[in-house]
Amino acid sequence: MDDITLTPASGADLAKAAHWASFDSPTSRLLKVHEHSVDVPDIASHYWIGMVGSEPVGLVSLRIDRERIGHLDLVVSPSHRRQGVGNTLLQKALTLPEIKISTKVRTVAKLDNIAAQKVLRDNGFHQLGPSSEGVVYERRV
Numbered sequence: 001m002d003d004i005t006l007t008p009a010s011g012a013d014l015a016k017a018a019h020w021a022s023f024d025s026p027t028s029r030l031l032k033v034h035e036h037s038v039d040v041p042d043i044a045s046h047y048w049i050g051m052v053g054s055e056p057v058g059l060v061s062l063r064i065d066r067e068r069i070g071h072l073d074l075v076v077s078p079s080h081r082r083q084g085v086g087n088t089l090l091q092k093a094l095t096l097p098e099i100k101i102s103t104k105v106r107t108v109a110k111l112d113n114i115a116a117q118k119v120l121r122d123n124g125f126h127q128l129g130p131s132s133e134g135v136v137y138e139r140r141v
Helices: 011-021 085-093 097-101 114-122
Strands: 005-008 042-052 055-065 069-076 104-109 126-130 135-140
Touching: 005 085, 011 042, 011 055, 011 069, 042 085, 042 097, 055 085, 055 097, 069 085, 085 114, 104 114, 114 126, 114 135
Parallel strands: 069 104
Antiparallel strands: 005 042, 042 055, 055 069, 104 135, 126 135
């Protein structure tokens, strides 16, 4: 899946990804954005659509808060799950210039999404602990 490219997402891309995430499956979202304090507003939000040729395969979102912590979320299209797309999206997201202004990146994997937890560990994330959404992971940028 190295042929995936990330390009800025449009409103239509975001709507499609919201539909992908609504599929009732433990792996509907590879990762979820870590809940963070509303007392720390975001300074930037970015969205990219993952494409293979002209076909959308996933969406990456990044919110950076005032403490310079990036909050990462990935959604893979249902027809592209269990093919390494999430891992490739994560690897490509970690090289984006926009993520480099963060001091660290946090995300959440559902407790029952063992594949997502493995992908995070394989990409240098360490487990911080549980949250209401699953297991929080963090990595220095």
